[in-house]
Amino acid sequence: MKKILFLSLMIMITIASYAQEVERVPCPPLRTYAIKLAPAAIMFGKVSLGGEYVYSERKSLTFYVGVPFNKTGNVSFDEDVSKVGSKTFSIMGGYRYYLKKQNMKGFYIEPFIKYLNHKGDGVLEGTLGPKSVLLDYNSDYNGIGLGAQLGVQFIIGKKLVLDWFLLGPELNSGKINSNFRDITSSDWSEQDAAEIEADIEDVLQDIPLIGKKIEVDVNGSTKTVTGKYKGLLPGIRSGISIGYRF
Secondary structure, three states, X not given: OHHHHHHHHHHHHHHHHHHHXXXXXXXXXXXXXXXXXXXXXXXXXXXXXXXXXXXXXOEEEEEEEEEEOOEEEEEEEOOEEEEEEEEEEEEEEEEEEEOOOOOOOEEEEEEEEEEEEEEEEEEEEEEEOOEEEEEEEEXXXXXXXXXXXXXXXXXXXXXXXXXXXXXXXXXXXXXXXXXXXXXXXXXXXXXXXXXXXXXXXXXXXXXXXXXXXOEEEEEOOOOEEEEEEEEEEEEEEEEEEEEEEO
């Protein structure tokens, strides 16, 4: 009987010790996934699809890709309104840190890196002296940038995700090339070249921050105007995405 009691006591002590050791072992991090859509990106000629992988209560990795499609819009040139197309491709990756342990919700800080290519094309209607002209237009922008995002994310009904990008200053290194070619009129005179250069500069200067820095070159013999810029471009990332959490 004493042997049985002694054996039972030893088993109970062993079980109690094992339970204490298990309690000391931290639980594995909760892994959560979400897929997202940023609807406002449609205005820039892309469908922005994203994802988030949460590998701890406060940390996650994010990824977005902008799938390009041709978006038509209106542009004012020389007091006329013309339709032009644009499309954008982008890739962005970020590291997100939530300020509180709330599993994928609350305020966060997110450093990110992104690449963006934007293309535009169309035919601009205008006048050159007394003549009507059509300018075949195309542009191309390539840039890579770094930034930091402050945002807040909400979980609605345990599955629906609402991600609000509050403020994301960024700095990009980019290059812009634009080309305008007269496809209607005869050779340009010096006066024609000066007039078309002034009209193109008015269009380019509407571009925020760098419009006045774009170099404009006029070639009267080929009836073309080109604009070029290469350098740093500041920017702001903001908006909203909606998604579903798994």
